Amino acid sequence: MKYFKPFIILMLAAFSFTSCQKIEPIAVIPEPSECIQKKGHFSIDEQTILCFGNIGEEGRDIMKTIRESYPKKFKGLQPNLGDEESAGKNSILFAINEKPDETLGDEGYTLTVTPRKVVAKANTVAGLFYAYQTLVQMSYASQIAGNGPYSVPCAKIKDHPRFAYRGAHLDVSRHFFDVDYVKKYLDMMASYKLNKFHWHLTDDHGWRIQIDKYPALTSKGAWRPERSKWDTLHPMSPDEPATYGGFFTKDQVREIVEYAAARNIDVIPEIEIPGHCSAILYAYPQYACDNYPYVVAVGPYWPPKAIMCAGNDEVLRFYKDVLDEVAELFPYPYIHIGGDEAFNDNWQVCPKCQQRIADKGLKDEMALQQWLMNEIEQHLKSIGKKAIIWDDIVSEDMVNKSTIMCWQGPQAAIIAANHGNDLILCPTSHCYFNFYQNDPDKEPLAMTGLITLEKAYTFDPMPEGLSEKAQKHILGGQCNLWTEFINTPKQADYMIYPRICALAECVWTDPAHKDWKKFQNKVEMHTAYRKK
Numbered sequence: 001m002k003y004f005k006p007f008i009i010l011m012l013a014a015f016s017f018t019s020c021q022k023i024e025p026i027a028v029i030p031e032p033s034e035c036i037q038k039k040g041h042f043s044i045d046e047q048t049i050l051c052f053g054n055i056g057e058e059g060r061d062i063m064k065t066i067r068e069s070y071p072k073k074f075k076g077l078q079p080n081l082g083d084e085e086s087a088g089k090n091s092i093l094f095a096i097n098e099k100p101d102e103t104l105g106d107e108g109y110t111l112t113v114t115p116r117k118v119v120a121k122a123n124t125v126a127g128l129f130y131a132y133q134t135l136v137q138m139s140y141a142s143q144i145a146g147n148g149p150y151s152v153p154c155a156k157i158k159d160h161p162r163f164a165y166r167g168a169h170l171d172v173s174r175h176f177f178d179v180d181y182v183k184k185y186l187d188m189m190a191s192y193k194l195n196k197f198h199w200h201l202t203d204d205h206g207w208r209i210q211i212d213k214y215p216a217l218t219s220k221g222a223w224r225p226e227r228s229k230w231d232t233l234h235p236m237s238p239d240e241p242a243t244y245g246g247f248f249t250k251d252q253v254r255e256i257v258e259y260a261a262a263r264n265i266d267v268i269p270e271i272e273i274p275g276h277c278s279a280i281l282y283a284y285p286q287y288a289c290d291n292y293p294y295v296v297a298v299g300p301y302w303p304p305k306a307i308m309c310a311g312n313d314e315v316l317r318f319y320k321d322v323l324d325e326v327a328e329l330f331p332y333p334y335i336h337i338g339g340d341e342a343f344n345d346n347w348q349v350c351p352k353c354q355q356r357i358a359d360k361g362l363k364d365e366m367a368l369q370q371w372l373m374n375e376i377e378q379h380l381k382s383i384g385k386k387a388i389i390w391d392d393i394v395s396e397d398m399v400n401k402s403t404i405m406c407w408q409g410p411q412a413a414i415i416a417a418n419h420g421n422d423l424i425l426c427p428t429s430h431c432y433f434n435f436y437q438n439d440p441d442k443e444p445l446a447m448t449g450l451i452t453l454e455k456a457y458t459f460d461p462m463p464e465g466l467s468e469k470a471q472k473h474i475l476g477g478q479c480n481l482w483t484e485f486i487n488t489p490k491q492a493d494y495m496i497y498p499r500i501c502a503l504a505e506c507v508w509t510d511p512a513h514k515d516w517k518k519f520q521n522k523v524e525m526h527t528a529y530r531k532k
């Protein structure tokens with residue numbers, strides 16, 4: 001990112017040499033809907049009072065997050081706390097609008113910075129939390145210059161998101177990432193106003209969540225032999241010690257859900273059905289169609305033969321039991337039930353699966369998968385939850401009413417939207433941040449494919465050619481971080497940042513306000529801040 005240097009130098013020079021009127025750039029990601037920069041600045045110092053007005057009980061956790069993060073964001077400053085009445089000179093007020101402002105919706109906010117004080121208003125605590133993120137980012141120029149008190153340029157900002165669903169996914173199966181890293185990931189998401197964490201908890205390479213009724217999922221299914229490289233041989237041999245892995249206990253899951261909630265992030269767990277299940281079949285081989293000795297996958301495993309038997313009622317019982325326990329841990333509407341890359345060769349020759357096809361009058365194995373997913377969907381509905389399913393199940397005549405997560409391109413999205421399903425977009429063309437981000441010859445090993453920062457920035461979650469009615473089904477988009485070639489937190493950070501900034505702007509900002517050149521400059525500013 002060498003080409004960003006002149007911008008930083010220019011900005012810091014402006015900051016350093018114009019003492020009576022500092023020019024600090026407003027480098028907020030994602031770009032706000034409306035931002036009018038004014039003369040002057042507000043200085044955050046030891047005397048600044050942080051005031052909260054009218055936030056109610058439900059706002060306490062998010063406000064606590066602001067209070068606790070303040071000394072970290074404004075290095076070393078402890079906040080003086082006050083209420084709305086004490087919000088006079090040298091104060092930052094966060095207050096809920098007494099009369100809701102319809103134009104702000106559930107997550108928008110207004111932020112007014114004058115030399116005397118800062119006032120953030122919103123209809124919800126989520127909006128106030130985002131006003132705080134904006135304020136922090138507005139101080140970056142001052143912080144990079146090493147200045148305290150921290151200076152924030154005067155401005156009038158009105159901001160709200162384009163999409164309600166703004167997500168980031170993390171695969172903790174291919175490689176395991178612990179509670180500390182998940183929290184770090186959530187912090188990064190929150191700072192860029194992303195609000196849905198898609199937690200890919202189960203796959204061929206390890207089952208990562210405690211389920212009391214099926215303890216072998218974690219005692220056996222969470223572990224595999226440690227290999228130094230992803231491309232070394234599958235499968236494990238019976239005498240190899242299974243030393244690599246891990247899983248989240250229920251208490252750890254609760255801790256993460258609470259941490260996310262205090263940052264306006266819903267956690268969406270994914271339990272893969274019916275494929276990507278080697279770890280399950282290692283623990284419970286009776287759920288397979290055959291007697292093949294399945295093991296937790298070690299390294300590349302493609303195409304995955306493992307699939308749960310859709311003709312076995314015990315398999316349905318298993319999934320429903322697992323989802324009942326999962327549902328109790330996640331107080332949100334959605335549970336992701338997978339559905340991608342379910343290679344059904346086993347089903348084609350399994351007497352039980354063929355019997356199910358005959359009994360239900362299904363036309364083929366694809367219809368069998370749609371039937372199975374629909375059974376699970378209906379079960380989720382009966383316990384007050386909604387299903388998200390990968391777009392592999394989409395067809396014109398599908399029975400499924402679930403929300404579809406589109407990773408394969410616009411065609412399935414258009415069919416599903418016209419079919420009346422809600423949609424989340426995360427196409428491999430723009431949103432797979434496990435792909436290379438630069439010249440593969442100069443980068444650490446990654447998944448084949450190239451998504452540069454510039455390419456990521458051109459993502460538009462709204463597919464072309466949808467009717468107005470179908471457009472209403474587009475909930476938003478997300479980036480995906482599959483971790484086959486990502487085995488350390490450092491590498492995960494390297495792959496996700498700064499492309500996550502591009503994703504954030506694509507799902508929050510109206511396309512009319514996107515500007516690639518300006519975005520590059522902002523990223524340079526953020527990168528400099530993060531390095532401090």
Ligand code: ACM
Nearest residue numbers: 340341390407482
């Ligand atoms: C996927 O990338 N298999 C959803």
Ligand code: ZN
Nearest residue numbers: 289309350353
């Ligand atoms: Zn079967």
